[in-house]
Amino acid sequence: EIVLTQSPGTLSLSPGERATLSCRASQSLYTxxxxxxxxxxxxxxxxxxxxxxxxxxxxxxxxxxSGSGTDFALTVSRLEPEDFAxxxxxxxxxxxxxxxxxxxxxxx
Amino acid sequence: VQxxxxxxxxxxxxxxxxxxxxxxxxxxxxxxxxxxxQAPGKGLEYVSGIVRNGDKTIYADSVKGRFTISRDNSNNKxxxxxxxxxxxxxxxxxxxxxxxxxxxxxxxxxxxxxxxVSS
Numbered sequence: 042e043i044v045l046t047q048s049p050g051t052l053s054l055s056p057g058e059r060a061t062l063s064c065r066a067s068q069s070l071y072t073x074x075x076x077x078x079x080x081x082x083x084x085x086x087x088x089x090x091x092x093x094x095x096x097x098x099x100x101x102x103x104x105x106x107s108g109s110g111t112d113f114a115l116t117v118s119r120l121e122p123e124d125f126a127x128x129x130x131x132x133x134x135x136x137x138x139x140x141x142x143x144x145x146x147x148x149x
Numbered sequence: 150v151q152x153x154x155x156x157x158x159x160x161x162x163x164x165x166x167x168x169x170x171x172x173x174x175x176x177x178x179x180x181x182x183x184x185x186x187q188a189p190g191k192g193l194e195y196v197s198g199i200v201r202n203g204d205k206t207i208y209a210d211s212v213k214g215r216f217t218i219s220r221d222n223s224n225n226k227x228x229x230x231x232x233x234x235x236x237x238x239x240x241x242x243x244x245x246x247x248x249x250x251x252x253x254x255x256x257x258x259x260x261x262x263x264x265x266v267s268s
Contacts, residue, residue, distance in 0.1 A: 074252060097254075131193075
């Protein structure tokens with residue numbers, strides 16, 4: 042079973058700053074079937090990135106995904122107020138699917 | 150596109166609940182569908198999934214043998230029967246659509262229905 046470990050648990054930043062979130066897999070994800078989701082307070086998650094680096098429909102280009110193998114990252118180039126939220130990674134080439142435990146991006 | 154969950158509420162330990170998910174504006178039968186839950190203040194936990202035609206189902210170990218997933222494509226509906234409920238089943242349960250195809254990300258989520266298991 043593949044385990045996804047996200048770090049840091051909490052990231053304290055100011056609007057306009059760059060955020061880099063990490064998702065590390067317990068073994069290589071040869072297919073790069075890695076997704077990122079954003080969950081704002083009181084809302085359902087929404088898909089941001091799939092295939093490790095492809096933005097979902099309607100996602101601003103300040104969001105980017107990168108990585109391969111066991112190490113993946115989500116970068117928000119300049120944080121907007123609405124970007125302060127919880128972010129989850131997911132490996133979807135497995136059944137049942139696996140989620141990381143989440144990273145909270147909070148206002149410093 | 151809309152996914153609307155219903156059926157959540159308060160249940161006693163050992164009790165049962167039936168959750169439903171109604172889809173509109175989507176080709177329901179074209180998508181594998183899933184349930185994902187989130188305990189209060191916690192992360193996302195995969196619960197169960199069902200393929201497009203309903204022939205195959207998958208369950209997390211934590212719910213296997215207690216929960217049953219089903220779907221009715223003619224009515225754009227998916228259900229999750231929860232039985233032998235435990236306090237650790239307390240969570241918001243999300244109905245989730247997998248993007249069309251196989252081995253795809255979850256491209257649309259309902260707003261969730263809250264299940265509380267308590268005496």
